[in-house]
Amino acid sequence: MTSAAPAREDLFAHARQIADAVLLEGYVLYPYRASAAKNRMRWQFGVLVPPKWPGAASEHSLQRTECLLEPRGNPALHAQVRFLHAQRRTVQRARADGTYETVDALELPDRVVRPWDEGVTEQVDLAVEVSRLTGDGVRLPFALPVHEESEPLHDGGRLVGRQLRRRERVAGELHLTATELDGPCRVLRLTATVRNTGDWSGDGDADREAALPHALLSAHLLLGVTSGAFLSLTDPPQWASGAAATCRNAHTWPVLAGADGNARTVLSSPIILEDHPRIAPESPGALYDATEIDEILALRTAALTDEEKREARGTDDRAAAVIDLADSMPPEVLERLHGAVRALREVTGAAPPPASPRAAAAPPDPFDGGTGGAPWWDPAADAAVDPVRDRVLVDGTPVGAGSRVALRPGPRRTDAQDLFLHGRTAVVEAVLHDVDGGVHLAVTVDGDPGADIRREQGRFLYFQPDELAPLAAVEDT
Structure with a gap:
């Protein structure tokens, strides 16, 4: 039937x-x-x-x-x-x-x-x-x-x-x-x-x-x-x-x-x-x-x-x-137009230990806690994170600052500016970790006349590891 x-x-x-x-x-x-x-x-x-x-x-x-x-x-x-x-x-x-x-x-x-x-x-x-x-x-x-x-x-x-x-x-x-x-x-x-x-x-x-x-x-x-x-x-x-x-x-x-x-x-x-x-x-x-x-x-x-x-x-x-x-x-x-939650992510794991009475007496200082004066969201606050020296595996090849890659914007990226860069080559400037555990690679595109200005201002294009293909491993300078 x-x-x-x-x-x-x-x-x-x-x-x-x-x-x-x-x-x-x-x-x-x-x-x-x-x-x-x-x-x-x-x-x-x-x-x-x-x-x-x-x-x-x-x-x-x-x-x-x-x-x-x-x-x-x-x-x-x-x-x-x-x-x-x-x-x-x-x-x-x-x-x-x-x-x-x-x-x-x-x-x-x-x-x-x-x-x-x-x-x-x-x-x-x-x-x-x-x-x-x-x-x-x-x-x-x-x-x-x-x-x-x-x-x-x-x-x-x-x-x-x-x-x-x-x-x-x-x-x-x-x-x-x-x-x-x-x-x-x-x-x-x-x-x-x-x-x-x-x-x-x-x-x-x-x-x-x-x-x-x-x-x-x-x-x-x-x-x-x-x-x-x-x-x-x-x-x-x-x-x-x-x-x-x-x-x-x-x-x-x-x-x-x-x-x-x-x-x-x-x-x-x-x-x-x-x-x-x-x-x-x-x-x-x-x-x-x-x-x-x-x-x-x-x-x-x-x-x-x-x-x-x-x-x-x-x-x-x-x-x-x-x-x-x-x-x-x-x-x-x-009021409904002011904002909407599209999805919720369950957070599991052991509950943090209860705060001591002394710790509860004063709110935590985001610029304190052994971070050298850096706020918690700054990479300098975590000695285990170094955007310049960190490496991430892309197709089995370690990629980090100085590596040359080909850009392959994936299905998650539908912005026209990203799609126009498909197949272009670029240099990785930094490996960045966000607070949710995601990894992003900051790049400058080969032939970009404003690359030096981008480096001075720290304004880069960002891609995830699966949106890049390594061309060659380049040692840090």
Whole structure:
């Protein structure tokens, strides 16, 4: 007896929470006003422009995702392309003669309306049997027509203006192929290419602002398999590490995104994520700025002046929702944002001996106790620890200050700055031990013009032993 294959909505229900955050990352930033300088340069992630536009050389017209799929039987693959379609909004004031004039702002009792590019969510779906993806694969072209609409603006019952909205034609294609790889298990390398196929060129002199209505914005891809599992490219099983290394991704990165750790769903995003990303359960709603924390944004937004809130409400429905969220957030919800404990670590062992009455009479001095005046967290407080002379075994080789190593940032590190250093060589400056027993190696990267300054200031890059590969043992100088 076999169970029914899960529907596409079931496959993507959990991943879409993360996909929505990717879709709207940076959509509108605090203070959520169209006139704010930081909201004038928009759409920084996943922008796929028409290939005939001359500026396409500085942007991209396609995304390429390659990942590994371990199918069971002949499952169906569900693919979902998601992006924003820029809807350009023009504001006009009504004249006494019944005509309209375009203006930079129109003040209403509850809001200030300005020109703005609204983001309309678009979605393209494809379901296909995996067996059909070999060879030339499957292509799904799609096109969105020009759309125009007008919305009257009233002050009380009096017509004072209107908003004109226009979406330009956007065309694209999803191309899916699969190649079976040699190995101990049946594994397919799945390739998914999302491209802008529009023919808009802008007459040769159009700038980025003119190209955006013809682009796919914040484009990303969801993939789900009804039977089988995707393999992590960040931390693949050892038997598949060679195959994972052959995958080539361009302008996007696939991560496992199934609920409860299952591997039937992948999110390929223009923003670097880790496998199985999650939305913090304390988050009360979208604030569109992942570089800040919700608590700070909520407090700052609530503290905006009434005039600033009027303009934010006129900027966009999403911006207006942020203002309403901040104004209506109860204290208990705000308190939850102040901090959260994600995990607890059990500490076992013999209890410390009871303090003598004399010792209890005065609090301990962190700069006392035979440490030579150093606080307890300073390496000088422990004679058994010496960052310059200590060594740690890496692949059986003692590594310490002066050793040369190759950098191999591991799956725990998803910061782009670390990933950019993959394969670079470096010199170990110190071996450091933290209070939890962890070991960290401070390094300076070969060819870094600021290495001498880093040494003088003691500002290094830090990696754990399993993120390094020794090149040669170098004696201390």
